[in-house]
Amino acid sequence: xxxxxxxxxxxxxxxxxxxxxxxxxxxxxxxxxxxxxxxxxxxxxxxxxxxxxxxxxxxxxxxxxxxxxxxxxxxxxxxxxxxxxxxxxxxxxxxxxxxxxxxxxxxxxxxxxxxxxxxxxxxxxxxxxxxxxxxxxxxxxxxxxxxxxxxxxxxxxxxxxxxxxxxxxxxxxxxxxxxxxxxxxxxxxxxxxxxxxxxxxxxxxxxxxxxxxxxxxxxxxxxxxxxxxxxxxxxxxxxxxxxxxxxxxxxxxxxxxxxxxxxxxxxxxxxxxxxxxxxxxxxxxxxxx
Amino acid sequence: xxxxxxxxxxxxxxxxxxxxxxxxxxxxxxxxxxxxxxxxxxxxxxxxxxxxxxxxxxxxxxxxxxxxxxxxxxxxxxxxxxxxxxxxxxxxxxxxxxxxxxxxxxxxxxxxxxxxxxxxxxxxxxxxxxxxxxxxxxxxxxxxxxxxxxxxxxxxxxxxxxxxxxxxxxxxxxxxxxxxxxxxxxxxxxxxxxxxxxxxxxxxxxxxxxxxxxxxxxxxxxxxxxxxxxxxxxxxxxxxxxxxxxxxxxxxxxxxxxxxxxxxxxxx
Numbered sequence: 001x002x003x004x005x006x007x008x009x010x011x012x013x014x015x016x017x018x019x020x021x022x023x024x025x026x027x028x029x030x031x032x033x034x035x036x037x038x039x040x041x042x043x044x045x046x047x048x049x050x051x052x053x054x055x056x057x058x059x060x061x062x063x064x065x066x067x068x069x070x071x072x073x074x075x076x077x078x079x080x081x082x083x084x085x086x087x088x089x090x091x092x093x094x095x096x097x098x099x100x101x102x103x104x105x106x107x108x109x110x111x112x113x114x115x116x117x118x119x120x121x122x123x124x125x126x127x128x129x130x131x132x133x134x135x136x137x138x139x140x141x142x143x144x145x146x147x148x149x150x151x152x153x154x155x156x157x158x159x160x161x162x163x164x165x166x167x168x169x170x171x172x173x174x175x176x177x178x179x180x181x182x183x184x185x186x187x188x189x190x191x192x193x194x195x196x197x198x199x200x201x202x203x204x205x206x207x208x209x210x211x212x213x214x215x216x217x218x219x220x221x222x223x224x225x226x227x228x229x230x231x232x233x234x235x236x237x238x239x240x241x242x243x244x245x246x247x248x249x250x251x252x253x254x255x256x257x258x259x260x261x262x263x264x265x266x267x268x269x270x271x272x273x274x275x276x277x278x279x280x281x282x283x284x285x286x287x288x289x
Numbered sequence: 290x291x292x293x294x295x296x297x298x299x300x301x302x303x304x305x306x307x308x309x310x311x312x313x314x315x316x317x318x319x320x321x322x323x324x325x326x327x328x329x330x331x332x333x334x335x336x337x338x339x340x341x342x343x344x345x346x347x348x349x350x351x352x353x354x355x356x357x358x359x360x361x362x363x364x365x366x367x368x369x370x371x372x373x374x375x376x377x378x379x380x381x382x383x384x385x386x387x388x389x390x391x392x393x394x395x396x397x398x399x400x401x402x403x404x405x406x407x408x409x410x411x412x413x414x415x416x417x418x419x420x421x422x423x424x425x426x427x428x429x430x431x432x433x434x435x436x437x438x439x440x441x442x443x444x445x446x447x448x449x450x451x452x453x454x455x456x457x458x459x460x461x462x463x464x465x466x467x468x469x470x471x472x473x474x475x476x477x478x479x480x481x482x483x484x485x486x487x488x489x490x491x492x493x494x495x496x497x498x499x500x501x502x503x504x505x506x507x508x509x510x511x512x513x514x515x516x517x518x519x520x521x522x523x524x525x526x527x528x529x530x531x532x533x534x535x536x537x538x539x540x541x542x543x544x545x546x547x548x549x550x551x552x553x554x555x556x557x
Contacts, residue, residue, distance in 0.1 A: 004456055026387075026390060026391070028387075049369075073450075081317065141433060158409060159408075160411070161400075161403050161406070161411060161412070161533045162403075164392075164400075164469055165403055166401050168386055168387070168390045168392065168397075168400070169381065169385070169386045169400065171350070171355055171379070171381040171385055172379055172400065172452075173356070174353075175353045175355060175356050175374070175377070175379040176379075176403060176456075177371070177403030178403070215479070219391065220392060223389075223391045223392070223393070223436040223438075224391055224392065224393070225391050227391075228391050230335060
């Protein structure tokens with residue numbers, strides 16, 4: 001049964017991250033995804049310290065606040081003339097460092113260890129169950145990720161055209177009256193949610209991989225946005241299964257193997273994509289010569 | 290299914306399509322536009338001319354509310370811009386978007402309909418028909434399904450124009466539509482501008498090529514941070530006014546203004 005829950009958890013992470021990753025990649029904000037996934041950490045720790053429990057909703061709320069704070073700070077520094085990449089680097093490392101300090105200060109009180117935050121503990125996902133009125137409802141992480149996926153698909157589904165136009169042509173979006181800043185923060189809020197729900201399973205570092213790598217793979221394989229989202233989710237889920245298989249065989253970190261598998265799929269697409277793969281391009285050039 | 294039906298405008302008939310009063314814009318305290326005021330006439334093609342860094346694109350973006358202005362008022366048919374968005378079409382600079390975006394030509398043109406769809410509606414058959422008609426007006430119907438990165442620069446520009454047509458506006462802002470396009474596209478664009486003018490639409494165009502100004506535009510607006518001159522092309526596009534507008538960049542000007550057709554201003 002543990003296999004099933006691990007694969008389901010991984011697939012839900014892949015779906016949440018795969019959908020949002022497409023918009024991050026297209027808006028050239030991959031590194032903002034990286035930043036958010038790290039800087040939500042102090043939010044999680046503070047929520048932990050305040051409540052003394054691993055109450056998922058409170059943690060989600062705190063992470064959301066810090067995700068939006070990160071987005072806001074990065075924006076503010078950029079607008080006052082700091083280089084874009086430098087302001088991302090400053091904001092997320094500073095917030096992440098605060099998180100590390102908090103964890104090291106209060107580690108004994110909060111049973112939160114740095115390894116779990118950085119690398120996740122998907123292998124134990126079926127031990128942390130949600131029990132409601134004495135009935136075992138299954139792993140908490142699955143419910144949390146399922147709820148997040150529902151929110152993501154609802155929001156993106158309702159405002160698909162707005163997210164699309166904001167990603168392609170912000171100037172036209174603003175000119176026709178789409179509240180560009182609102183949708184920017186909405187996307188960042190969703191990324192924060194996805195990050196914090198994926199946290200316990202795959203950790204802060206590897207969630208970035210699930211946000212960016214499958215979306216980049218999909219980008220190489222299609223030229224339609226809708227198809228790209230589908231392929232991104234598919235590549236993420238395939239990475240989950242391949243990665244888990246490899247982890248079992250090698251007896252290695254599950255989350256690590258999943259992101260390695262995602263990278264492997266990316267390299268395969270990079271080499272063999274029918275439209276953009278470098279091998280195919282070389283062959284075509286040879287035919288022309 | 291016509292692109293030509295427009296919003297009822299009886300009450301706005303008397304008002305100028307665009308009236309700007311005392312508009313100033315600054316980036317980090319450095320003034321980019323200073324105290325700009327002008328009104329445009331309905332049904333004219335207006336060229337906005339000036340050296341690099343004169344604030345031509347900024348004027349357009351500030352008028353559209355895309356960047357904040359520190360002073361001034363922008364009225365579209367007598368009302369603030371925000372109430373009149375559906376009357377306005379916008380063609381940003383071609384380089385301002387990523388043409389590797391995963392989408393095709395028809396889809397980009399459909400984006401021109403988003404403003405008419407409200408928050409939740411998605412483009413349907415009616416919008417597709419309008420978009421296809423717009424594509425055929427710029428001679429691009431055969432490329433509807435083409436991924437946009439596979440189009441030439443001129444074709445991409447035409448897709449942008451088709452998108453503006455699909456917006457079905459009365460007042461158009463176009464930021465350098467002629468930049469880097471082939472001769473066929475240039476001709477297609479100017480034909481289209483003339484057609485819009487015949488339909489009573491007003492088009493404001495940021496333009497770089499001084500040699501074609503007299504052929505293309507009814508009025509010109511000469512800009513260099515401040516408004517240098519504005520009026521009918523014949524009286525305004527003169528050697529004297531250009532020298533004033535371009536200032537120290539005359540060496541370049543003298544070469545590009547070999548065209549003997551530009552009046553020296555003294556005979557006017």
